[in-house]
Amino acid sequence: MLNPLPYSYYPGKRLPAICRDGVTRSAVITGQPDTYFSLPAAVQVTADGKRRTVAGSLYHDREGKVCFGAYSCRANHFFIPLTRHKPRLAAAALRLIKATAYGRGAPGYVWDWSADHAAALAWGCRNWYGCGEWEQGGYQARAILKRLPHELLPRLAVYFDKLAALYALHDPISGERYINVSLYPYTPPPPPPPQA
Numbered sequence: 001m002l003n004p005l006p007y008s009y010y011p012g013k014r015l016p017a018i019c020r021d022g023v024t025r026s027a028v029i030t031g032q033p034d035t036y037f038s039l040p041a042a043v044q045v046t047a048d049g050k051r052r053t054v055a056g057s058l059y060h061d062r063e064g065k066v067c068f069g070a071y072s073c074r075a076n077h078f079f080i081p082l083t084r085h086k087p088r089l090a091a092a093a094l095r096l097i098k099a100t101a102y103g104r105g106a107p108g109y110v111w112d113w114s115a116d117h118a119a120a121l122a123w124g125c126r127n128w129y130g131c132g133e134w135e136q137g138g139y140q141a142r143a144i145l146k147r148l149p150h151e152l153l154p155r156l157a158v159y160f161d162k163l164a165a166l167y168a169l170h171d172p173i174s175g176e177r178y179i180n181v182s183l184y185p186y187t188p189p190p191p192p193p194p195q196a
Contacts, residue, residue, distance in 0.1 A: 114167035122160035
């Protein structure tokens with residue numbers, strides 16, 4: 001179909017669009033824009049050996065990428081499942097860190113050492129993966145762990161182990177390296193020579 005108007009987006013034009021399952025498909029514009037922020041479009045999906053057409057609209061996400069959103073009131077919208085928004089490892093770790101920032105069940109308690117906090121979270125993820133319990137984590141952390149996929153927990157435990165090793169390089173929570181000034185008034189001593 002030729003472009004009868006001097007616009008870059010016209011009916012019949014094909015664009016690569018990211019669907020809600022994270023797959024990039026070729027979407028065809030099916031009509032004139034009905035709003036300022038979306039274009040009516042359709043994509044084709046193979047299901048049960050047949051080609052199915054899913055109607056929806058094209059829009060831009062926050063990064064400026066072209067995305068396709070299926071109309072939930074039309075037929076065949078269930079052929080594109082909503083699996084793009086699986087929890088990422090760092091986002092799940094950040095939620096757990098925030099939920100246990102005032103840890104050990106004591107109100108107002110702040111972790112003295114970041115490495116201890118990360119090591120406790122690694123142990124909690126392993127314990128929840130093994131037996132489904134972690135009483136010391138608090139009810140907010142348990143609520144987050146219940147909603148996470150079970151196969152994500154071992155990866156999350158390894159993530160917190162690496163985070164604990166990184167934080168162990170800087171003991172205080174402020175990130176400053178601790179040097180006892182009374183023992184080393186001027187400069188810290190040199191490292192010991194390597195053993196042969």
